[in-house]
Amino acid sequence: MKKIKVGVAGYGVIGQRLADGVALQDDMELVGVADVAPTLSVRALKEKGMPYKLFTAMPDNTAALDEAGIPISGSLEDLVQQVDIMLDATSAGIGLKNKEIYKKYGKKAVFQGGEKNTVADVFFHGYANYEKGLGADYLKLTSCNTTGLIRAVDCLDREVGAEKVAITIIRRVADPGDYHRGLTNALKIDKAPSHQAVDLMTIMPHVEATGILIHTPVTHGHIITVVLTPKKDISVDEAIAIFEKHPRIRVVSIDEGFLGNASLFRYARDLGNPRGDMYEIALWKDSVVKSGKDLMFAINIPQESVVIPENIDAIRAAMEMQSDRESGTSETNKYLGIGTWKK
Template identity: 75%
Template sequence: MELVGVADIAPTLSVRALKERGMPYAFFSALPENQNLFDEAEIPVSGMFADLISSVDIMLDATSAGIGAKNKVLYERHGKRAVFQGGEKDDVADVFFHGYANYEKGVGKQFLKLTSCNTTGLIRAVDCIDREVGVEKVAITIIRRVADPGDYHRGLTNALEVEPAPSHQAVDLMTIMPHVNATGILVHTPVTHGHIITVLITPIKSVSREDVISFLRGHLRIRMVKIADGFRGNASLFRYARDLGNPRGDMYEIAAWEESVVLSGKDIMFAINIPQEAVVTPENIDAIRAACSMQQSRLDGVARTNEYLGIGAWK
């Protein structure tokens, strides 16, 4: 794969940072009437959005919700494939896609839509258990970061906010894994580095706590961590990623706390951390592989992505 270029509508901080880095990727303007803004900021522009579309095999559309649906018309006109971010409506794509849960359904399809960051990590964990012992139902509570780092539009708050149940993540999980009954509650919290989800699973087959830990530990996109080792919460994991030297402090894996794994009768409960800025990156690459028919099977596709990104190398 080759990243041909990136596009934006204005000289945002991200675009200005690219310029300061020597513009490592060709940059394209997605809004011609803003060309004067790029000129004033001395941002080199390689062409317009249509030029970028004509130069690629597949687009990764990370625009704000609703814009991707409008861009789809351009992709159709140029006969291009596209992957849309999780905030778009489901009908924008041929398949609501997750690399581990339904890879084969995306093979050869023109338009795929990814799941949100929370849903991506949640499905990794539920799918992991489901493939081992089967899952009857899931109940989740999401402690959700209120905004990404640097986003001021949410305001400065000192409050928690509860959304009506069920949360869209539970509904989305059922869309991709229709054999699982899921529900959930979401709570917004005034933090920026990561979400935490508590997961309550009713398995089809009885399972021990040790089995659950083993299942989660065996998944390359899940890190088993311990509170006793210093992983006390989302900030610990973000700092750990920075200390690893990961670009932007990104971590592609979700983390599951070993001490959180408990049984209640037949039910399994545990907590996972979702690094929202990076967690969907592997699934984006899975989606490219599927849509472009680079690999036909789930195991082959996700394995190549994991190897390319170095996921699981630490195990």
């Protein structure tokens, strides 16, 4: 079996998780990762024995990498020439610049949610529009919140149809270990509608969506409350049963001890998941209620790791490894071990 060769640009919060995710796929080969400086993530890579080759995305910084004793296998352009497709997890705006390198060598690429939609041919989600990504040269993923939100909405939409959704996002202000947002004791509200609602409509144009976003001074995940109007009236128990069938949705309850975002982060660590990551979103069965025909529920978004499966899906679609969403997402789930806890 010919393995698809993959490179990762940007070895930060998302990039290192993408590298780990690709390395777990039996039908893919991680050629290497690229970064610009001896960051903590790169230093940790060295201390772990360099399981992945490192390429420098900024040759002018080679001296700093050499001084830190970090071996370099070449430049970003060298990496691009050796792969079939790149996963670009660089800071917003850098991906657009890197695209010129990918185009120069005729290589496909997948960009993250921070890039503008115009960077790609397809705004992609593994479950909601997998087939639109088939054979595409450039795909862009949705943000972490939008990725998890679409999983839940698409899940119900495929079973009973969804007319409209209204969301409130309680958004963590920064990732664990980040200091750039400062030390705060405040909540901050954005203008409505939130981009996640707009992005959902871009992926699922048949669903009317709107939303509000509130920034909170926490780090371990977002919580989204959703009010969804189904086309077919269903009970709470029927809705929960639909959610429970989805491999990337973990249905939990307060009675089990899942009191909030921190409970889920701790549980992921207790499971032994690297970095406390969890690929699934969590949905509280205790939160599923009805108001007339409308369904309301709450989900938890593990922002550092939730988009990894959809990135792998994007590789499968772009390289036409599997031709439909069911087989493509199933392969990704199998190698990442997603859904095994349900069996």
